[in-house]
Amino acid sequence: MTVTRQDIDFLVATAKAAADTEIMPHFSNLTAADIKTKAHASDFVTIADTASEELIAKRVRAAWGDDFLFLGEEIMERQPTLIDRLMEAPRAVVVDPIDGTFNYANGVPAFAVIISVIERGEVKGGIIYDPVRGDAACAIAGGGAFLVGNGRPDRPLRVAPAAPLSDMQGCAGWYYASPEERDRLLSGFSHAWGIMNYRCGGQEMRLLVDGRIHFCYYHKLSPWDHAAGWLIHREAGGYSALLDGSPYRPDLRAGGLLMTPDEASWNELATALRG
Incomplete structure (x- = not known):
């Protein structure tokens, strides 16, 4: 099919x-x-x-x-x-x-x-x-x-051009992360220009795939929330992976999905988020 x-x-x-x-x-x-x-x-x-x-x-x-x-x-x-x-x-x-x-x-x-x-x-x-x-x-x-x-x-649709971490802005959700994970993630995001949260991953990913923001990060995963956006982002030229570098799969429920314009900017932001 x-x-x-x-x-x-x-x-x-x-x-x-x-x-x-x-x-x-x-x-x-x-x-x-x-x-x-x-x-x-x-x-x-x-x-x-x-x-x-x-x-x-x-x-x-x-x-x-x-x-x-x-x-x-x-x-x-x-x-x-x-x-x-x-x-x-x-x-x-x-x-x-x-x-x-x-x-x-x-x-x-x-x-x-x-x-x-x-x-x-x-x-x-x-x-x-x-x-x-x-x-x-x-x-x-x-x-x-x-x-x-x-x-x-x-x-x-096309993702934003890559930018230095200090100029990157995007959306992040760390619901259900442990206190230690939240501290580490917030410390990492402090290296970016800014983060926001719309309480709607669909709207955030629409901004991402249309080049309005540079990244999205989702700590807790579900296929109904993220599978479509992951594909649209990839087809719009973006790069994504779990925070440990492994590829996204739609059945995953955890692991932290990081989506950026390209692999180089992913590596820079992922390094900051991993602490």
């Missing part, structure tokens, strides 16, 4: 349908009963997350049949062993129905719908759709990265 531009256009249309039908009608319109917490007091799930995931699953199955693994963030809460099948599945569709639910639940317009297609452990296609802007950062493995939607012509 292979992912085509037609497949990507279908996934973008599916994300748009979820946004128009389930996400945006509830935005800034949720009651306390519509929001629940998960692993942490600031880790939310809303009725829109669940409804969005169900709509995406229904549309993908209607178009592609049932001969694939559907792995959604909310399904994983109920069936955590599903991820054990990810690397061997002939095709998997991996979905974060609302990335940045903390923002969404608090009325902050920075969230995304993330969908990737993974075949036998290899990320073959991915999109990060912005429900507010109505466009998507997309990539096909070996086919480049591009921005589509919102009535505008397609536009190629």
Whole structure:
């Protein structure tokens, strides 16, 4: 199997349908009963997350049949062993129905719908759709990265030019890191020009692949959060690896993913972060 531009256009249309039908009608319109917490007091799930995931699953199955693994963030809460099948599945569709639910639940317009297609452990296609802007950062493995939607012509995506560490700025998340790891990471990031955190990896990676920032770092990993962005970043010319230098795999749940414009800047920032 292979992912085509037609497949990507279908996934973008599916994300748009979820946004128009389930996400945006509830935005800034949720009651306390519509929001629940998960692993942490600031880790939310809303009725829109669940409804969005169900709509995406229904549309993908209607178009592609049932001969694939559907792995959604909310399904994983109920069936955590599903991820054990990810690397061997002939095709998997991996979905974060609302990335940045903390923002969404608090009325902050920075969230995304993330969908990737993974075949036998290899990320073959991915999109990060912005429900507010109505466009998507997309990539096909070996086919480049591009921005589509919102009535505008397609536009190629390209990472920022490499810069000295002292001039680099980017986004970082160290949730679930130990106190010692946090101290080490913060010390390393102090060598960069600046760091920020949007509480939405999808929006942060959109900035990254469009050359607006130089790096992203994610301590805790999940395929619904990072697989699509990892592919789009690679196809936009970027370099990434785990903090120990090993390659990214979509089944990994830890290890620290560092994404930069090129290998030289990765080495410089990784050296600082490792202490």
